[in-house]
Amino acid sequence: xxxxxxxxxxxxxxxxxxxxxxxxxxxxxxxxxxxxxxxxxxxxxxxxxxxxxxxxxxxxxxxxxxxxxxxxxxxxxxxxxxxxxxxxxxxxxxxxxxxxxxxxxxxxxxxxxxxxxx
Amino acid sequence: xxxxxxxxxxxxxxxxxxxxxxxxxxxxxxxxxxxxxxxxxxxxxxxxxxxxxxxxxxxxxxxxxxxxxxxxxxxxxxxxxxxxxxxxxxxxxxxxxxxxxxxxxx
Numbered sequence: 001x002x003x004x005x006x007x008x009x010x011x012x013x014x015x016x017x018x019x020x021x022x023x024x025x026x027x028x029x030x031x032x033x034x035x036x037x038x039x040x041x042x043x044x045x046x047x048x049x050x051x052x053x054x055x056x057x058x059x060x061x062x063x064x065x066x067x068x069x070x071x072x073x074x075x076x077x078x079x080x081x082x083x084x085x086x087x088x089x090x091x092x093x094x095x096x097x098x099x100x101x102x103x104x105x106x107x108x109x110x111x112x113x114x115x116x117x118x
Numbered sequence: 119x120x121x122x123x124x125x126x127x128x129x130x131x132x133x134x135x136x137x138x139x140x141x142x143x144x145x146x147x148x149x150x151x152x153x154x155x156x157x158x159x160x161x162x163x164x165x166x167x168x169x170x171x172x173x174x175x176x177x178x179x180x181x182x183x184x185x186x187x188x189x190x191x192x193x194x195x196x197x198x199x200x201x202x203x204x205x206x207x208x209x210x211x212x213x214x215x216x217x218x219x220x221x222x223x224x
Contacts, residue, residue, distance in 0.1 A: 034214075036162075044154075044162065044205050046214040058212040061119060094161055103173055104152050104209050108161035 001025040001107045003095050008112030015085050021078040021095030021109055028076040029053075032098040034105065035069060035080050037091040045091075048080065049098070085116045120144050120208050124217030131196050131224065139191045139220045141206035146186050150210035153182055153191045155202045156219075162205065166191065198224055 007019040021033070035047040048069040050057040057069050068081040078095050092111040098104045121144040131137045141151065149169040154162040164173045166182035169189060179194045193200055201224045206217040 043203075043219040044156075044207075044216040046207070046216060049212065049214070060213045098209075103164055103167045103171075104207065105154070105162070106164050106173065108163075111161060 003097070003107060003109035005093060005095055005109040005112035008093065008114045010115045010117060011085055012118050013085055013087060013116055016081065016083045017085060017114060019080040019082070019093055019095075019112055019114070021080075023076045023078070023095075023097075026097070026107075028071075029073040030099065032100070033069075033071060033078045034096050034098060035067075035078075036094045036096060036105075036108075038094070038111075039088070039091040042091075047093075050078070082114070085114075087116050089114060090116045119213050120147060120211060120215050122206055122208055122215050122217040124206055124220055126220060127218060128221040128223065131222065133196055133198060133224060135196045136192065136194045137196060137222065138193075139204055139206075139222075141184075141189045141191075141217045143187045143189075143208055143210075147208045147210035149185060150208060151182070151184070151189045152207045152209060153180075154205045154207065155200075156205065157202045165204075193222075196224065200224065 002024045005021045034049045048059045050069045070079045094111045096105040096108045123142045151169045152167040153165045156162040170182040181192045183190045204220045
């Protein structure tokens with residue numbers, strides 16, 4: 001099982017960014033997928049989830065309206081689009097998986113660092 | 119959103135000690151509580167889910183308990199490699215929420 005995030009970097013406030021999480025080693029289309037972030041020196045913050053078929057999704061109140069989660073089951077890839085980036089979005093962004101009835105967030109990616117600064 | 123209050127925020131203990139970390143939910147979350155260990159610079163690692171089910175490959179010195187709103191993570195026989203920050207997670211409902219974390223120093 002592997003999850004590999006990418007798309008992070010240094011971006012200016014107000015800009016947009018799309019993070020990707022490429023997966024392998026498991027049946028992607030059978031899993032809920034989630035994004036979690038961690039600001040420097042801070043705790044974990046759950047951000048968003050999406051059902052295997054994309055028919056349901058949800059967001060943390062803190063990011064609702066600016067973040068959009070999506071997935072491509074053919075490419076086995078999870079995405080997170082972030083609009084109107086703010087300094088407080090600076091964090092390591094992780095993708096992780098969940099299977100109904102199974103252990104939650106049993107595998108994680110290594111994370112991708114987003115730094116929002118002018 | 120359900121608030122998860124974790125305590126203590128930091129803890130100092132010695133090798134061989136038994137330590138307990140507590141997580142309190144702002145409402146009943148049944149047994150939908152998981153514990154994660156995070157070492158510096160690494161992604162979190164699942165230790166326990168469904169309140170007390172030990173994840174495959176996790177040493178048996180880790181155990182979970184509690185129910186409803188109050189949950190515990192206990193490490194029996196602390197080892198040097200247990201130096202880490204520990205987080206609880208409620209997955210009872212969305213938005214999922216983590217506790218603030220407990221930094222364990224050996």
